[in-house]
Amino acid sequence: MPPASPDSPAHPLPASVAVIATGVIGRSWLRVFSRAGVPVRAWDTDSSRLADAIAWHSRTVTAEHTDADRRAAEHALVTPAPSLEAALEGAEYVQESGPESLEAKRAIFRSLARHAEPEAILASSTSVIDMTDIADGIATAHRCIVAHPVNPPHVVPVVEVLGGRDTSPEVVECTMRWLQGVGQVPVRLNYYVPGFLLNRMQAALVREAVDLVARGVASVDDVDAVIRDGLGLRWAFLGPFGTADTNADAGARDYFARYGPSYESLWRDLRTNVRFDEALLERIEREREPMTRGRTPDERRAWRDRAVTALRTLKLELAKH
């Protein structure tokens, strides 16, 4: 399993954390913190969802550790709280993963502002909403921040961190350090853009992939193969700039200075008027069959998460050489 503990004393940890709303993202946050040795209190408006999350946490801890003491230690770090107030008591960091609507977020952040510890950082897992809007008019706005993970965060480590208009720079710094401390890879956005970094880049790639299928240039499976047996093999280790940097002797600047005109010419040829119409959706449905290999969605997700976890272990080993 990837980084189970802080990798250096330069990355301190919060003494205690509250995880608010425990759906698929929230329950995964439980593991991020417990794996790093941080005590977590969990709370959800729906008590059966909270119980499910605790049970899920317990199962994944049991599946990961063969050592009974380590199991017990990690189990003991996570406790369900009977109320929001109880969850927030003593928490230096709060991670909220509730419904994705501005109204819902504003309601919960108003509650957090009332009940959280006076110095607590209040982070939202939102993937779309600007913290400026969520925290507008809330007294604790300087301590409110977006910390958007990839699903599920205990498997994929990147977290997009960005403050709103009133978020203090110290809160941004501290969030970055704490997330690094628990083994995530926080990246900083200097200001809000729709989709942040990850969903924008994903959308750019998806648009071209979808267009290639819609135009009948290649099949769904062949377009996917170009990523999983081509570009994705590098992108697992190097981003687009790092890849460019290995593709020219004088580095990324040299690469883009040389190939910039080719990119610009190709960019002009990429279509922007792509739409998900019924014919396209039907085609995707028809052609996706081979990739399921008779597995259920849960089995496919479990395979994906095992694969990513094994890749992260491989990357840790390769980083040593």
Place this chain on the structure above:
Amino acid sequence: MPPASPDSPAHPLPASVAVIATGVIGRSWLRVFSRAGVPVRAWDTDSSRLADAIAWHSRTVTAEHTDADRRAAEHALVTPAPSLEAALEGAEYVQESGPESLEAKRAIFRSLARHAEPEAILASSTSVIDMTDIADGIATAHRCIVAHPVNPPHVVPVVEVLGGRDTSPEVVECTMRWLQGVGQVPVRLNYYVPGFLLNRMQAALVREAVDLVARGVASVDDVDAVIRDGLGLRWAFLGPFGTADTNADAGARDYFARYGPSYESLWRDLRTNVRFDEALLERIEREREPMTRGRTPDERRAWRDRAVTALRTLKLELAKH
């Protein structure tokens, strides 16, 4: 090391292959074929480049196999030819990796038409030129095809296969089978589009990555981290459709039907007027420094190729479960 031999008798191999032009791509093709047990004759207009390629092949074989017999066997499969005619003698498949200009490609394909075996498949590694243009007016046009690899093909397996106007369907089929036979992952384009599949999808992602840096939303390293510690961890195993398929219970169709409107709205926000101006190139140069970690370009490339090779081995293991 990834697939060294054909994975099933359904994928027969060419009896003998000619590799024409032995730069960085051509020399890597030598390894693709020799690793699969196929005899290769190599030729280049520049005899010192040919000698370098043979020496490089020898070094990589030696580095890979500890077993002396396997080394000797693979060494013995590759021979430099004294002339184009000698290289082509008996070759059922010809892989050409010469300069990327239509004029140069047409000249070499005219020579191939004259000297290759009457039934030989004549494949070009071109990443940009339409085979319709290369083979226009050439008598063997029905046997001419594009087989565009990723650099280097002995590390990254995907190969984009597409015929020109006059290429026969049997030649496309046979090229696909033979490339699968030697352990590559051929994908089929139904017709020519600039950049094929791979460079179009790469360009789409690069445009957004570059724009995010140019607009100051995030640093070069943070944009890269979103790929290498986020999206790229999945894309190493699943393409965009496969990823979508694991993100909704009813699969990719359901995912895109649900999130299509969000994608379309994000697509409208992606900028298309991105340019590599001097300020952007300087910024990339300044911010790329941390990613080099004091390594030379050759060291970084060698690390990248080792990492990709280890990932392919991991994928073979995961595919069993």
